[in-house]
Amino acid sequence: MWPHAILSIFTTIALIALPLASPLSQEFQLSNGLKLIVQEDHRAPVAVVQIWYKVGSAHEHRGVTGVSHALEHMMFKGTKAYPDGLFSQIVAEKGGRENAFTSSDYTAYYQQWSSENVGLSFELEADRMNNLVFKEEEFLKEINVVLEERRLRTDDNPQGLAREANRALAFQESPYRHPVIGWESDIKGMRLDDLEKWYQQWYAPNNATVVVVGDVSSKSVHKLAQQHFGGLARERVPVLRSANERISQGTKRLSMTSEKARVPMLLMSYKVPSLGSVRMSDEIDEADVYALDVLAEVLDGDASARFAKHLIRGESLATYASIGYSPVSLLDTLFSISAVPAEGVTLDQLEVAITSELLEIIQSPPTQMEMQRVKSQVVASRVYAMDSMENQATIIGQLESVGLDWRLKDEYIENITEITASDLVAVVKKYIRPDALATTQLLPESLL
Incomplete structure (x- = not known):
């Protein structure tokens, strides 16, 4: 139990310290x-x-x-x-x-x-x-x-x-x-x-x-x-025009084979907003981005997260399952899942299991204890990251470079802690949809 207690302390310290950063x-x-x-x-x-x-x-x-x-x-x-x-x-x-x-x-x-x-x-x-x-x-x-x-x-x-x-x-x-x-x-x-x-x-x-x-x-x-x-001259810099992504008419699928691949792999990517794309749209709620960030942790934060608990240890359907999501981006980005099936499990079976795990957020939203544990992990990770001068500089630079106010770094923890289980249910319904999905299956030629 001691790690959870320490993480809760970090959460408190971080929130108290926020006004002192500026x-x-x-x-x-x-x-x-x-x-x-x-x-x-x-x-x-x-x-x-x-x-x-x-x-x-x-x-x-x-x-x-x-x-x-x-x-x-x-x-x-x-x-x-x-x-x-x-x-x-x-x-x-x-x-x-x-x-x-x-x-x-x-x-x-x-x-x-x-x-x-x-x-x-x-x-x-x-x-x-x-x-x-x-x-x-x-x-x-x-x-x-x-x-x-x-x-x-x-x-x-x-x-x-x-x-x-x-x-x-x-x-x-x-x-x-x-x-x-x-x-x-x-x-x-x-x-x-x-x-x-x-x-x-x-x-x-x-x-x-x-x-x-x-x-x-x-x-x-x-x-x-x-x-x-100061002596360098200002130049005329091109403006990046926003590229509005075409709305998909259904799930996109790709199957690949490789003689160099040793194990099969499944990739599932959903188009989702980022903090940068929120800035360019009146239709996206900034809270959705923080909810997606917390959702990634609920599913793949650590050994006690849902993917590890259910897909890997529980049902033994996968030997590896991970989520990638970068909220600090200029345009709409991807909520990406990569997974390797356990022996005897097909990629189709694994995709069904992962989809069920995603939709289970709607049927069985995270409990208050689960939300607290995940938020503590997110906060502690950010606190540890900010202990490094290099990480501090990188966070500032990333935010500025995608058109965001670098002071947002001081609001991140507070925004994360305000996310509720209902917010996670909402973003799953809104973004984790078949028509927003691109799936790629990689198969070793030796398995054909």
Whole structure:
């Protein structure tokens, strides 16, 4: 019983602490449009510096899919002031670490090192925001790296290929149907000038958010941002047009076989709202998003959740069952279920069992004790995550990059705790419908 008691304490602490979060966080806007968000955290003499560009695979179209990710690779290839490799060398020599990542909605770069190096981070990032050098030989090397990355993660990975196919099946018109890494034919057909044009279009101060979390002074960081980013010119940035997804006329189904697959796998994806799509619609209740988040935990939060308790241990229908849902997205997203059947269980039988488990929420809503346990888990997870400077910065950057107020991070726990069992019943009825479902079955050729 002690874990539940501790989680309840964390819930109380978190709710009490919410009003105290804002005074340590400040937002600044430079005259060229660059947004700076600083969150002071003086527990250790380190800082995380992140720069987020509001561009990802959702901004791409067929023919150039993967260009955001390819450009992320090229951003490490140097400028005239800091030639190829020097940026990373500087970070390493000062005991720091760096990386970057691309998603459907954004591309981000970060350094984590001594807080005395924040100004150096700004100098380096401001330079490559404006002065990246594009060389054909470096481009060709990186395209081969990207193709190898795609081969390992997707083309030679049956589960990865099935997930990619299921996403493209679920979304008919939304740009979320495109893989972040890009379709293979688009990567192979990509040219250096595609990256240069993308860089000129999207990499500008008025399309960027700089987030700093660590042992810093907000006033000093603002001054450093003015010094290094203030001289960069505002650019005309394209506007992402909202892609209204076509309403499905029924369940979409895809069956795949692979000689590389060792076990069967079932993927079930329902189109659902995100916090970003709520912002662009008057027809979606924001509470639905938090209810879907709690629903995912009720079904797949831990070993005591319904999937594990019923599908895996109880009826022995699955050896694995998991749910994926990302509420912080720009557009409507997916409530995705992936599962592996137990020996002797067909994929059709497993799909029926999972569907029954989903609809059981309506027939047998979570009890008050079950809701409390799940909410405590969600809250504790968020509290633990916020203990990390990197996670704090990432949450701020994600929210800002999908057009949401970063202060929403301080409201998340309260919004979760307000969700009731009736809210879960409502979202199951509203979104977990056959006409919103895309199902993909992956079968090893050895089982045919």
